[in-house]
Amino acid sequence: MRPGHAWHVGWRWIVVLTGVAVLCCLPILASALPASVPRFTPRQLENLILGSQRLSFAGYAESDADFGLPPLPAFSTVTPLLDGVTRMRVWQAAPDHWRVDTLSDAGENDTYQVGDNTFVWDSGEQLLTGIYGPEVIRLPRAADLVPAALAVRLIEEAGPDAELSLLPPQRVAGQSAAGLAIRPASPQSTIARADIWAAPGTGLPLRVEIFGRGSAQPALETQFLQAGRWTPSGDVLTPQLGPGAGFTTTTPSAFAGVLQSLDDEVLPGSLAGFARGRSPVPQIGVYGGGLTSFAVLTFTPGTGAQLLSDALNAGAAQLAFRDGTMAVASAPLVNLVLVQPNTSPDTFLLVGLVSQATLEQAGAALAADPDQGQ
Known part of the structure; x- marks a missing residue:
């Protein structure tokens, strides 16, 4: 091989490796860029967030909680949500038509909401369960921790007397996000403050932090690492049964676990x-x-x-x-x-x-x- 040819081959590999390194660093570089958002009043941003409920969007989110409650076997599905990291893939076509996949080392559990009906896929059991009828009473689930759902619930539950203020913008999921702080009016609440950052163009909540009284660290934080507008696809929002998978049906009351008692x-x-x-x-x-x-x-x-x-x-x-x-x-x-x-x-x-x-x-x-x- 000619010396010049070997040099060209080595140079090509250097270019390839450099390109890969740049691509890997893009998310870090994006988060380090300064955030810039339009000027809002706190009430304008609150209304923008509330208006985002009907957006069609998709993304990947993670929540991190540190509650420290005792692990009660009867509430075994809830305990992991309140202590540790929950990883979620999210697709939403409408407030009553969405899918949230909860990912773990052992597999995944997927929840599909289709109007009043819910479908739950357990990859470990290879079983899809159809729950027909509205779930009037149920235990908390991973979908409740999706930033978009949690932010809207916090605003609605805080009520009109809550104190609102703006926070400095942040880069979240690679985009600029406008910040809103909510402080409950009642000093008897365990929640001192909830901070929400949302996309200024759509109002889609991208990050939520909830602080207990007297704590400088959030007890619960959840954020999208990737998020954006999405054109709904029936294939994504419709449960698919593969070979060997089972299907069963139940009622909301029978699926309520310990709440049946x-x-x-x-x-x-x-x-x-x-x-x-x-x-x-x-x-x-x-x-x-x-x-x-x-x-x-x-x-x-x-x-x-x-x-x-x-x-x-x-x-x-x-x-x-x-x-x-x-x-x-x-x-x-x-x-x-x-x-x-x-x-x-x-x-x-x-x-x-x-x-x-x-x-x-x-x-x-x-x-x-x-x-x-x-």
């Missing part, structure tokens, strides 16, 4: 100074409102006793008082109390965005008199 205990009209509000199901009492609220769930004897035992075994603090036994777990944003009264076979689960002391007070009132707790 709720009892019809009559709950009081107020607890710990919070009035009872409307609830989608009579078995769940919701007290307070928006980002300052908590729920009371009444479990039948067998399930309730197991929940209490699991919580104590997982490290929840045990409080013994005159009217029963209480297990308490505290997290940056969510507090949880389980109460077993001496005079009732049922077990009460109280969970929400209020202080641990508030839930303990409400739990003690329920144990003293489930029908007249104040």
Whole structure:
């Protein structure tokens, strides 16, 4: 081989390797570019974000949570969402027509929303489950952590009295994003602030951070690493069964897991100074409102006793008082109390965005008199 020819071959490889290195660095370079967005008022940006709900978009998102709640087996599908990283592929054609794939080392679980019906694919079981009818009551799922869904829920739940302010723009998912900070009006909320960054052209939320009181680090952050407008495709939003895969159907109530074991205990009209509000199901009492609220769930004897035992075994603090036994777990944003009264076979689960002391007070009132707790 001629020396000049060898030099040319080596130069070509240098060019190729340099090109690959540049392509690999593009996401890092894009995130380092200065962000520039139009001038908004806080209310204008809020309305832009709320108006983004009907966008068709696709992307890849990751959430990172550090709640530290005890791992209760009955809520095993929820625990990973509240501690650790959740990786999601997202496609949305409309608010009631979307798909979210949750990715893990063990495989993936895909959720398809088609109007009132939901389809869940479990790659480990090779099973597609059709859930026919609206899910009035369900456990949290990965789709709730998608930045677009979480941001809209925070704004709606914060209410018109929340304090709004602008944040410096950031580069998120390779694009400039306008920032909005939301502070709940009530000091009784465990949420001190929620920060949202959204695409200024469409209002699509790209990043959300939620801070607990007294914390400089977010307890929950979720962001798109890739996101953009998308032309809906039926193939993507329609579950596909491959060879050897199974299919089954169920009803929303049968798919609710541990929530099937709720009892019809009559709950009081107020607890710990919070009035009872409307609830989608009579078995769940919701007290307070928006980002300052908590729920009371009444479990039948067998399930309730197991929940209490699991919580104590997982490290929840045990409080013994005159009217029963209480297990308490505290997290940056969510507090949880389980109460077993001496005079009732049922077990009460109280969970929400209020202080641990508030839930303990409400739990003690329920144990003293489930029908007249104040």
